[in-house]
Amino acid sequence: MQQQNSLVEYGSRRVIITITAVFCALLEIIDTTIVNVALNNMRGSLGATLNEVSWVITAYSIANVIVVPMTSWLSQQFGRRNYFAASVIIFTVSSFLCGNSTGIGELILFRFIQGLGGGALLVTSQTIITESYPPEKRAMAQAIYVLGVIVGPTLGPPLGGYIIDHYSWPYIFYINIPVGIIAALLTMQYVRSPKYAEKRPASQVDWLGIFLLTVAVGSLQYILEKGQEEDWFSSKLMVVLAVVAFLGAYCFIWRQLVYKYPIVELRVLKNGNLRIGVILSFVQGFGLFGSTFIIPLYTQTILGWNAQQSGMLMVPSTLMVAFMMPIVGQMIQRGVSQKYLIAIGMAIFFIYSLFTYQIITPQTGAENFFWVLMIRGVGLGLLSVPISVMSLSTLKGPEIAQGAAFSGMMRQLGGSFGVALISTYLSRDIIGHRYNLVSKLDVFNPAVQARINGIAAGMHAKGMPSNVAVKSAQQLMDGSVTIQATILSYMDIFLYVGCMFLVCIPFVLIFIKKSKAKAKGSLADAAH
Template sequence: MEEGSLVEYGSRRVIVTITAVVCALLQIIDTTIVNIALPTMQGSLGASLTEITWVITAYAIANVIVMPLTSWLGQQFGRRNYFAASIIIFTISSWLCGNAISITELIIFRFIQGIGGGALLVTAQTIITESYPPEKRAMAQAIYVLGVIVGPTLGPPLGGYITDNYSWPYIFYINIPVGVIAALLTLQFIRSPKYDEKVPVSNVDWLGIFLLIVAVGSLQFILEKGQEDDWFNSSLITTLSVVCFFGFYFFIWRELVYKHPVVELRVLRNKNLSIGSILSFVLGFGLFGSTFIIPLYTQTIMGWTAFQAGMLMIPSTVFTAIMMPFVGKWMERGVSFRLLIVSGMGIFFVYSMMAYHILTPSTGSDAFFWILVIRGIGLGLLSIPITTMSLSTLKGKEIGQGAALSGMLRQLGGSFGVALISTYLTRDNQAHRADLVSKLSVNSANVQQRVYELSSGFQSRGIAPNIAKKSALALMDRMVDVQATILSYMDVFLWIGIMFLVCIPFVILFVRESKNKIDIAHAMQE
């Protein structure tokens, strides 16, 4: 083994990989597992709807703030120590969340849990990448990406099962044994790189840290609460938008001119990383957006339970997992990033168009099955090439810095996706309803016939004629609501598909053909 190398072999590599993947899974699952238990927690803690949603928002804000700091914090404290400390913080705060007796306590403990969890995903990717030799890193990314894809899918059904069969604190308690084992394995097997150097306290970029917290925290709050507060009609959202803009402006300026930046933005000069980070944002938008919209549709329109809606996503995850080793092998043999990413985006476009065409109030799980299989294949072709390309030409501490930036952008892409889809659904639903209602004239023979048929149905059950007519009109109103909602979901799938289609020329123009074998040989010589 080359001196200073972090490459592992044999059983050590297996243990390091499993530890890192499990930690990444813990972080991702906890972003979605809580969603299903919100109504139960709301009743148990006597919280309002606005208060209980902060359980999600606090965790997300802490995650996004910590992610870009992970590389710097790893250098300050040593990667192994920082990773172990993050696992311990995550585990202890999980126990505190389960024991919270008020909504205020739960929100505080979720924020602390997010601080610990924010490091797990990014550091896990760095550890896995550096534990494999260059010629095996495509397969290493396949293993990592599998955890990223599986996490959002496992969260809702797992949360639903635990909430239905036990009680909501257990969605936090299940983290404890896993966290304890992961912390012990980290201290025993994870190694810190030799290039880690501490920055003296007097030279720490405190202003950069402050600006990052203000900018990213404001942005995440806007994305989480914008729809609820009607966006720029809210003075708070408007004020935070101004703060966010100037926070990012001065943060970028500070990091580019300061000698010891807390986030090394100069690493984005690497073309593969900069393009990969943009594509990571798009991937996060599509991954979290589609993971959000399908369960929401099946619960809102079809009346499924959250557990049933979560289980529906399993085929997509299974086929993504099936694709992983194939894509990893193709990349090892020199298949280009560009070809794989373009293929993945094309398949994701096909998936979106198929979903657009099959949505009805009676669409069954059989109709969704093949659509989700295609989604899984598309994600498999997209995820590994994007994550591998982002880090492929980075060396030493640049790998951690690049992983932090691409991880943050993937997370922000998911937040943008959920926020924009939620807003679009609300606004588009109102537009479709107004359009449908405008076509329901009381003088229309078809409308009169439909009202008569529905009224007759109610009267056949012994309901008085005047009440039957009112019931018929109310039922028609609900039918209009359902139809407007379906049209809105169709539009969302259409626009998601168009977004991926539009990205294909960008990939063709800016993603270079990978010469993996040549790059690997060069890296091995170094």
């Protein structure tokens, strides 16, 4: 505990460290979504195919997921301050190189390097913030950090849309540079490292473990990112990568359990609260990134909104999360059980999903979404901080950073699984709904014929030849069926995601150990 207390900061120094760490985490998360709205511009500017330009996202995600589990070990090898500062510098320099790329190959390479730097920012900034606060204020520290995690995915699309509309795509990378430079300078000046055990010489570094982790997690992330494009396991490459991911993970786990100096300490998962927390982080990532993915997709494909409008729709929800953070932090500090907060948060997220299921139509407007998304904000506010605090509340010393790395990785993988499963389900469910609707749309039905004839008559009255008008009316009817099938699929997704959270509630209440009023003391160890 003395080691941890020695890192507690006060006054302006703590404020500077907190702002630096939150901005670094925010930059990393924004960069996972800001690129989405710029892909078409990149494609035209660099002369790339759609498949090639999608690697700009995939390369970053793969690098992120590879480096996150190793952050604890890397911090011990190089010292937390040095590692964090180096990660900020790598992220900043690669941002400049991404903006200056003249070919798609260069951009993909620099995005991968940017992901390696960015992966460390998320978990390490989390640990730095928490250890800078005294035990009785660490729930509030969690709230400050989690706010950045929630805000990031929401800010990415509108910010990217604004930059694309008013400037050009390289500026989505250039905006990282001034913040990165300031963050690197402040890190070297203010952030302190805990006293680690002596770093391992190169001969004791688990190079095989690093290789196996890279192969396993990299293959899994590639499958999740590209599976839908390749039609999943009908592709030989997907089958090979699935086998590689499974064998790589199996061998990696075995290696970490038998090697004297593992890069990822798997034994920390013996802690019951951390095991539950890791699973809940996965579920939270699934719901957070899945809903952040599906709502803009719906508003852009069905309602015809642009990326900036779609992103701005999510702002009320984000503001509600910001409003909830200090309240939830105070509740935890006063001894309210985390498991009840998590259960209530999941119930509210189910209500949000159910309401969204009921309101989406081809004419749904922003005003219809307002209160529904506010409910989402309340649910996420009640989920995020308690999951973070509960996960690491019974860990101490070096276990804290190890547990934080597991939670961070599982949240990210949950998001990847969410987006992959939702996009796959959408493409297949739309076909099923369309088939059902068309089977009930009898062209010989007088009502259907009257509808087509009415549309055709309107077109003919405007000067269109009658045979062309009839064909256009049929195409319009066909398009209407496709839109209806798509909306039904979106409705299914919201319902299923909501049910997933509902099903988790009994498990939360049964399996999370009761955190007694020593919560205040245990918060001292909750560095997630």
